[in-house]
Amino acid sequence: MIRITNVKLPLDHTPDQLQAEILATLKIQAEQLLDFTVFRRGFDARSKHKISLMYTLDVETYNDEALLKKHSQNQNIRPTPDMSYKYVAQAPENLTERPVVVGFGPCGIFTGLVLAEMGYKPIILDRGKEVRERTKDTFGFWRNRTLNTESNVQFGEGGAGTFSDGKLWTQINDKKHYGRKVMQDFVDAGAPAEILYVSKPHIGTFKLVGMVEKMRAKIIELGGEIRFNSRVDDLHIEDGQITGLTLSNGQQIHSKYIALATGHSARDTFEMLHHKGVYIEAKPFSIGFRIEHNQSAIDEVLFGKNAGNPLLGAADYKLVHHCKNGRSVYSFCMCPGGTVVAATSEEKRVVTNGMSQYSRNERNANSAIVVGIDPKDYPSDSPLAGIELQRQLESAAYVLGGENYDAPGQLVGDYLAGKSSAQLGKIEPSYKPGVKLTDLTKILPDYCLEAIQEAIPAFNKKISGFALKDAMLTGVETRTSSPVCIKRGDDYQSINTKGLYPAGEGAGYAGGIMSAAIDGIRVAEAMALAMNEAQ
Template sequence: MIRLSNIQLPLDHNDTALEHAILSTLGIKAEQLVRFSIFRRGYDARKKASILLIYTLDVETLNEQALLDQFADHQQIKATPDLEYHPVAQAPATLTERPIVIGFGPCGLLTGLVLAQMGYKPIILERGKEVRERTKDTFGFWRKKVLNTESNVQFGEGGAGTFSDGKLYSQVKDPKQYSRKVLNEFVAAGAPDEILYVSKPHIGTFKLVAMVEKMRAQIIELGGEIRFSSRVDDIHIEDNQITGVTLSDGERVNSKHIALAIGHSARDTFEMLHEKGVYIEAKPFSVGFRIEHEQSAIDKARFGPNAGNEILGAADYKLVHHCKNGRSVYSFCMCPGGTVVAATSEENRVVTNGMSQYSRNERNANSAVVVGIDPSDYPGGPLAGIEFQRKLESHAFVMGGSNYDAPAQTVGGFLKNETPAELGSVIPSFKPGIKLTNLADALPDFCIEAIREAIPAFNKKIKGFAFEDALLTGVETRTSAPINIKRDDSFQSINTKGLYPAGEGAGYAGGIMSAAIDGIKIAEAMALSINHNAK
């Protein structure tokens, strides 16, 4: 097939426009066109009154090779690359050791699925509950303020990504097209086909729940085993080789190939690994607030007269500002038409996150507005970032009233350093609830200074961003893991053979897609190592 890129058409183009564009670009007649499919569809909204749709198409024609030769020097006309996933190994018939995967978020899910598809029958250990029970616990916390520290936004089947916007795009380099493997698996599990071609695919919580269940069923059907409520409390190392784990109920499970896909909030596990001598480094992360605007205002600012167009959907944004104090402030995990949610996994702490459903039709848009920090801001060793996060989260708990409500302030009040007496037109979506206060001491002074500078700067890019009734809710601290569990070229810990640090919790991913891609890489590395050792 032939891939055509950068095919530009008006937002309101008719049904035959794509075919006409193909014929015109290739200079062929209609009878030479066999069929075509959309590989990617994005948009260019720089001119709000005349937004363009940008297509990448895969085209089947008669005499394809002749056309490829004719357009050999044309950068927008190339042979369609092979997007089929090709397993790197197959489990030996005499498989004697089953690999272990710790964690069942996007990274652990894809690690387990790919291992199962290659015949390795993995054992997956998840500290939280299966996804529907976990959903009940999570909504119970939001509604009744009853926190289950092992079943919440952070812990349980599907990982933190289940209660998020469900974004399925990433900026990681992906020369092997692992992302296509991930998307194909999601579609097979019930995701809408459009995630295969829209430029910024997303799913949303309710669709993710059903998908995760179907992927779990496939792993089990292929011989894998999934154990919920199975927290790993200890690991066993002999001569720098991992040999197994001990669970919270005292059971020991042995394996010399263990993937560590525990997510960015498994603080007790980080502490245990550090005590056992696994090499860990502190790394940069970010902290800040969630900001809410009415979604209609963001749509108008981004799309002008085309706001509300069904193809464009709810508008998003991505912003960054470099401050005078040397800090960078940026938007993170933007959730169009979504809600701000409570995301703590520890008692007496407040953490915010953003979530959307597939429809993205809630009243507000929300995004984190965060400031980059690095280990020099929290000196004290590899785990000092965890204590830095905890301090901010505990203080936010007190500021919110010590009842899991979150501290909040209007943007107008924040910029003026004044506690607002009442809310404006933007209605908070945070569950359980908010308490209006002054956020000036919710973060270190340099963070407050940077965010106060950045919000007016962002207003120059998104008109209305600094709207005085917009709402800030604190605190956002779980942007990424504050540690990096270093690994070598074989994807194993640099000082613990057989331990495969993976995904967000180890510092190698930053979202659903990048975590899932890393999970595939880990599965391949484990499979090759198992087969090598079996020789």
């Protein structure tokens, strides 16, 4: 097949125009074209008054080879690459022990799935509940303020990514096409087929729930085992080699191959690892607030008269500002047409995050506006000092919000003016259980507050209305990424604990659904190769 890139057409083009562009690019007649599929579709909205669709197409003709030779100097016409996933190993028939995967979020799911597909029959442990029970607990907290510390936005089947916008793009180098496998597996589990070709694919929480269940069923069908309500409380290490683990119910599992895919909020697990001597470093992360605007206003600013076009969907944005005090402020986890959600996993703490459904049709757009920090900003030189800082900020937010899991909030205009908010403006906050208007400057360190106060007017120059006085700030955003890195070597094993495979976002090697899933595949491959070599 032939891959054609950079095909540009008007937003309102017809299917016939797309075919005509293929014929013109290849300089062939219609009868020479057998078929074509869309590999990627994005849009160029640099001019909101003239938005164009951009295509990458895979084309089949009667004579692909001759056409490729004819257009060999055209960088936009190349052979379609083989993007199929290639398994690196298969389990031997005499496999003596089973690998263990700790955590069943995006990373753990794909670690377990690929191990199962290669025949290794993994045992997968998750401290939380299966996804539908977990959803009941999570919505129960949002509605009734009843927190289950083992079943919430952070813990349970599907991981933190289940209650998110479900974004499926990443900037990592993916020469082996792991991302394509992830996307295809998602489609096979019930995701919309469009995620295979739209430039910014997403799924949304309700669709993710059903998909996770189907992927679980596939792992079980292939011989894997999944145990919920199974928190790992101890690791067994002998002479630097992992030999097994102990669960919270006292049960012990033997294995010399354990993948650790806990997610970024497994603070008690990080503490246990540090106590056991597994090498951990403090790493940078970011802190800040959630900001909300009317989605229709964002659409109008970015898309102009094209706002509302179904091919464009709800507009998103990505912003960054480098401040005078040396800090960087940026938008993070932007959720078009979504809601701000309560994301704590510990009692008497308030944490915000963002979530969207597939439709992205809620009233507000929300995004984290966060400031980058690093270990020199932490309260001590302990590898776990970032966790200590997170807890301090989340506890302060709990108190400022009224000590009932309401989040503290403030209008942007009041925040910039340095005064407490007393009543809402035009933007109704979406956070549940609720928002208490107050003065958010009482939460973050001064250098963060100053940076955000400088950044919001700067962002307003890029998106008119961003500094709207009625826009809503809600605090506090602290779970942007893991505050620790569990160091591993080129073989994906802990640098001082053989057989332990730190993986995904919690270990410091991913930042979102796609990168976590891809890291899970890489870890599964490393485990399989090591197990075969040991045989």
